[in-house]
Ligand SMILES: Nc1ncnc2c1ncn2[C@@H]1O[C@H](COP(=O)(O)OP(=O)(O)OP(=O)(O)O)[C@@H](O)[C@H]1O
């Protein structure tokens with residue numbers, strides 16, 4: 576597998592504030608990679624450094640095996656977090672204009688614009704002013720612009736965050752197709768978007784990489800069994816549950832019977848336990864439930880999801 580981009584020790588400080596604090600990652604050619612993190616994590620800053628729009632304070636990037644300071648911009652197509660268009664231009668004119676800015680001849684820019692407008696699915700609106708486009712159409716036009724010079728790497732900053740559900744769907748569908756053709760890096764704070772599209776994720780928090788790897792590997796490695804217990808509305812049972820939770824948390828803290836329950840949380844009348852030994856934990860719960868005659872409506876065994884892991888990584 577060829578590495579298209581390697582990022583090493585990338586750092587950006589604004590005054591004394593470290594927005595990006597020395598991050599390392601690689602992007603494999605042909606992969607779709609999500610840069611995932613909560614608001615303020617440093618996604619936009621990282622992306623702007625990769626695109627060459629923002630100078631890093633320290634660190635470097637290697638494209639296709641060689642450091643090409645300044646020259647790598649032509650390898651990248653970029654869709655910013657909030658792209659601005661000239662509302663009086665038509666979509667077609669805009670892509671032609673972007674093509675010429677990238678050094679294409681007039682004829683070549685026109686040819687490429689036609690292809691791309693078609694490709695992103697806005698040909699019926701090609702001759703309409705951009706001012707009349709919906710959010711989804713504008714994002715698709717932004718993608719046509721980003722692809723005009725046939726970049727090796729398509730970089731997008733929160734490509735669907737500002738869209739309504741329909742626009743989101745449209746753009747996600749298009750991205751699903753585009754990722755077959757090119758290497759993609761996009762940022763999002765929505766895990767679901769990353770799961771839907773990506774091979775790899777880089778989770779950043781406070782300017783540092785908190786977790787990275789292929790989604791499948793992360794899912795497998797961090798999957799833990801969970802037991803969920805839901806009670807009926809019953810004062811006695813609810814009292815029992817809160818005292819049981821207290822005891823469990825005490826055991827977890829002190830390490831007695833370590834290894835059976837790992838975490839225990841209560842949300843309304845539902846308790847959620849992550850466990851190491853499912854059979855032992857389930858048996859213990861069942862014993863108590865029957866001995867204390869607790870009125871429960873369900874007891875389910877499952878697994879933690881990537882969402883659980885993401886929440887743990889970004890909030891702990
Ligand atoms: N030009 C700047 N001057 C000072 N601080 C900045 C500047 N740009 C970004 N920051 C700070 O750096 C941190 C990271 O910002 P960044 O925009 O990269 O986050 P983000 O992950 O893209 O967030 P969001 O999800 O809100 O888009 C934030 O705390 C932000 O306030």
Ligand SMILES: [Mg+2]
Pocket residue numbers: 618619620656732733
């Ligand atoms: Mg951002």
